[in-house]
Amino acid sequence: MTENQGKPALTPGRISSKRVYSGRIISVDVDQVRFPDGSLGELEMVRHSGASAVVPLLDGGTDPQVVLVRQYRYAADGYVYEIPAGRLDPGETPEACASRELREETGYTSASLLKLTTIYTTPGFTDERIHLFVAEGLTPGSSEREADEFLELYPVRLSEAVAMIRSGDIVDAKTSVALLLAYLAQNPK
Amino acid sequence: MTENQGKPALTPGRISSKRVYSGRIISVDVDQVRFPDGSLGELEMVRHSGASAVVPLLDGGTDPQVVLVRQYRYAADGYVYEIPAGRLDPGETPEACASRELREETGYTSASLLKLTTIYTTPGFTDERIHLFVAEGLTPGSSEREADEFLELYPVRLSEAVAMIRSGDIVDAKTSVALLLAYLAQNPK
Numbered sequence: 001m002t003e004n005q006g007k008p009a010l011t012p013g014r015i016s017s018k019r020v021y022s023g024r025i026i027s028v029d030v031d032q033v034r035f036p037d038g039s040l041g042e043l044e045m046v047r048h049s050g051a052s053a054v055v056p057l058l059d060g061g062t063d064p065q066v067v068l069v070r071q072y073r074y075a076a077d078g079y080v081y082e083i084p085a086g087r088l089d090p091g092e093t094p095e096a097c098a099s100r101e102l103r104e105e106t107g108y109t110s111a112s113l114l115k116l117t118t119i120y121t122t123p124g125f126t127d128e129r130i131h132l133f134v135a136e137g138l139t140p141g142s143s144e145r146e147a148d149e150f151l152e153l154y155p156v157r158l159s160e161a162v163a164m165i166r167s168g169d170i171v172d173a174k175t176s177v178a179l180l181l182a183y184l185a186q187n188p189k
Numbered sequence: 190m191t192e193n194q195g196k197p198a199l200t201p202g203r204i205s206s207k208r209v210y211s212g213r214i215i216s217v218d219v220d221q222v223r224f225p226d227g228s229l230g231e232l233e234m235v236r237h238s239g240a241s242a243v244v245p246l247l248d249g250g251t252d253p254q255v256v257l258v259r260q261y262r263y264a265a266d267g268y269v270y271e272i273p274a275g276r277l278d279p280g281e282t283p284e285a286c287a288s289r290e291l292r293e294e295t296g297y298t299s300a301s302l303l304k305l306t307t308i309y310t311t312p313g314f315t316d317e318r319i320h321l322f323v324a325e326g327l328t329p330g331s332s333e334r335e336a337d338e339f340l341e342l343y344p345v346r347l348s349e350a351v352a353m354i355r356s357g358d359i360v361d362a363k364t365s366v367a368l369l370l371a372y373l374a375q376n377p378k
Contacts, residue, residue, distance in 0.1 A: 012261055012263075012339075013263070013266060014263075020210055020212075021209055021210045021217055023209075023217070023219070023233045024231075024233060025233055025313070025314055026217075026233055026235065026314050028210055028212070028215075028217055030212070031263070033263050035261065035337060035339055036261050036339045037339065039336075041336075041337050042213075043263050043337075044212045044213060044214055044215055045263070045264060046215065046235055046314075046315075048314070051313075072201055072224065072225050073309075073312045073313075074201075074202070074203075074220070074222050074232050074234070075234060075309065075312040075313070075314070075315060075316045076309055076312050076316075077202060080309070080312055117354065117355070117357050117360070118357065118360060119360055119361070119362045119365060120262075120264065120265055120269070120360050120361055120362060121310050121311035121362050122310035122311060122315070122317060122319075122362065122363070123262045123264040123265050123269055123361060124214070124240075124262075124264070125214055125215050125235075125237070125264070126235075126264060126311070126315075127264045127265075128311060129360075130311075130362075147228075147230075148224060148230050148232075150201075150224055150225045150226065162373070165306065165366075165370070166306070166370065166373070168306050168307065171306070171307060171308055171309050171318075172308070172309055172312060173308045173309060173310050173311065173319075173362040173363065173366055174311070174362065176306075176308060176366045176369075177354075177362055177365045177366055177369070180365075180366070180369040180370070180373070181354065181355065181369070184351070184355070184369070
C-alpha cells in the first residue's frame with residue numbers, strides 16, 4: 001500500500017482503494033482513509049455516477065400542480081411516490097439529465113429548468129449525489145420509459161405533496177427535499 | 190433457482206437472492222426480481238440495517254436554536270453539516286437509537302422525542318431507511334464519540350439552517366428533510 005499518495009501529510013482523504021464489487025448501477029470500494037486526526041481506517045464506499053431529479057410544475061400561482069410518479073420500488077417492496085429522476089448518462093450535464101428524465105418518464109418538455117440544490121443521498125456509505133431542479137412551462141408529449149420502469153403519473157397540488165411528506169405517504173428522500181424546497185420558494189415567509 | 194418462492198403468481202418481489210459482498214456496514218445482493226408486469230429482471234441492492242437522525246431544538250419559540258454537527262465525510266471529500274444520526278444497533282428501536290446518537294454525538298439528553306417521518310435515502314439501490322425525530326427539552330452532558338467520528342457542534346437558528354439548505358451549505362439528504370419538516374411544524378401556514 002502506498003501511503004499518502006498525492007496528498008500532503010495529514011490531509012484527510014484516500015490513501016488507497018480496492019474495488020470489491022463492480023456492478024451495473026453501483027460499484028463498491030473498500031478504501032484506506034486518513035482521518036482528520038491523522039489516524040488511518042478502512043471505509044466501504046458505494047460508488048454511483050449521480051442523478052438528477054425534477055419537480056414538474058404544471059401551472060403557476062402559489063399552489064401549482066406537481067406531476068409525481070408512482071413507481072414500483074423493489075427496495076421498498078411496493079410503490080413509492082417520487083418526482084421524475086434518473087442517472088446521469090456518461091458526459092451528460094445534470095440539466096440535460098433532468099430534462100431527459102422528465103421527458104422519458106412523463107412526456108413533458110419544459111421551457112425553463114431552475115436549479116434547487118444538490119444533495120448527498122446518504123454520505124455515510126455512498127458518493128451518490130442528486131441534482132434537484134424545478135421545471136416550469138411544461139408541454140405534453142409521449143413518454144419513453146425504460147424496460148424496468150413501472151410507473152404512472154400522479155398529479156397533486158404542491159401543498160398536498162407536502163402534506164404527503166408529513167403523513168408518511170411520500171418517503172423518498174430526494175423527492176421530499178425537492179418538494180419542500182419548491183414549496184418554500186412558492187411560499188416565502 | 191426456485192421461482193415464485195412464497196409469493197402468489199405475478200406478485201412483484203424477490204424470486205431469489207445472491208449475496209455478492211458482505212461488509213462491515215453494508216452488504217450487496219444481486220436479486221432476481223419479478224416486476225409488476227410479470228417480467229423478471231436482476232437488481233443490485235445494498236442492504237443496510239437502517240438509522241435514526243434527530244433535530245435537537247435547544248429552546249422554544251418559532252425560531253429555536255438547532256444543534257447541527259459538522260462532520261468529516263470521506264464520501265464528500267470534506268466536512269458536511271448534519272443532524273446527529275447513526276445506525277440502529279441490533280434489536281434497538283428507532284427512538285432508542287435517536288436518543289443514544291444524540292447523547293453520544295452532542296452530550297445532550299432530551300425530555301421528549303417527536304417522530305417526524307421515516308425516509309428511504311435512495312430506493313433505487315438500497316433498502317436503507319432513516320427514522321427522523323425532533324428532540325426537545327435538552328439537558329447538556331458529555332459526549333462519547335466513536336473512534337472514526339470527527340465532528341464538532343454547530344448551533345444555528347432553525348431559519349438559518351433552512352437558509353443553509355437553500356444556499357447549498359447543507360447537502361445531506363436526511364438533514365435537509367428533517368430540518369425542513371421541523372421548520373414547517375414550527376411555522377404553520
